Amino acid sequence: AQSVAQPEDQVNVAEGNPLTVKCTYSVSGNPYLFWYVQYPNRGLQFLLKYITGDNLVKGSYGFEAEFNKSQTSFHLKKPSALVSDSALYFCAVRRPNTNAGKSTFGDGTTLTVKP
Amino acid sequence: KAGVTQTPRYLIKTRGQQVTLSCSPISGHRSVSWYQQTPGQGLQFLFEYFSETQRNKGNFPGRFSGRQFSNSRSEMNVSTLELGDSALYLCASSLDTDIYEQYFGPGTRLTVT
Numbered sequence: 001a002q003s004v005a006q007p008e009d010q011v012n013v014a015e016g017n018p019l020t021v022k023c024t025y026s027v028s029g030n031p032y033l034f035w036y037v038q039y040p041n042r043g044l045q046f047l048l049k050y051i052t053g054d055n056l057v058k059g060s061y062g063f064e065a066e067f068n069k070s071q072t073s074f075h076l077k078k079p080s081a082l083v084s085d086s087a088l089y090f091c092a093v094r095r096p097n098t099n100a101g102k103s104t105f106g107d108g109t110t111l112t113v114k115p
Numbered sequence: 116k117a118g119v120t121q122t123p124r125y126l127i128k129t130r131g132q133q134v135t136l137s138c139s140p141i142s143g144h145r146s147v148s149w150y151q152q153t154p155g156q157g158l159q160f161l162f163e164y165f166s167e168t169q170r171n172k173g174n175f176p177g178r179f180s181g182r183q184f185s186n187s188r189s190e191m192n193v194s195t196l197e198l199g200d201s202a203l204y205l206c207a208s209s210l211d212t213d214i215y216e217q218y219f220g221p222g223t224r225l226t227v228t
Binding site for chain 1: 121221224
């Protein structure tokens, strides 16, 4: 079985400050990890993924995430938050050699960036 | 490249009716997955189709069904609608290799009254 936990339902940061959205996972073997963002009344948009290689992954809109195998975490980060980053963020995990339908999504974290 | 499209975007139905939602994946994507999103339950996986075959299924009752056509377009059907079926239904397409991410459509907002 596999699972994803996003321990914070809500994260609030001030514009210009660094932001972190947390994700921990449980899966047998090596994980494939993904971050998606959802703006109001929209579908999810892919931000970045970790498949293999460098533990620090860079993605769209200045976001990055660090894969930490010992802590089974894949936290999403951005050095300087923008008000336009306010949205709902989802972390997802999948085992290698499985297809998209085998992805498990977290419950989501609402990020609010205040001016 | 055009993104994933879903029709209709909004739908209002009455309890007991049935509904059909449509999804057109990104060109070249043969995997199509459907999800139900509600405030209380988050993102729940319904089913995944690949090459007209259902290859994964979530824990939903048999009232929820789907199919995929030879051009990879997919439909999902919900029969005998219940109030609890009110949700945003998302479709996602993907290339068929495990390393690839999913691309989501804007969703169909279904309201059951």
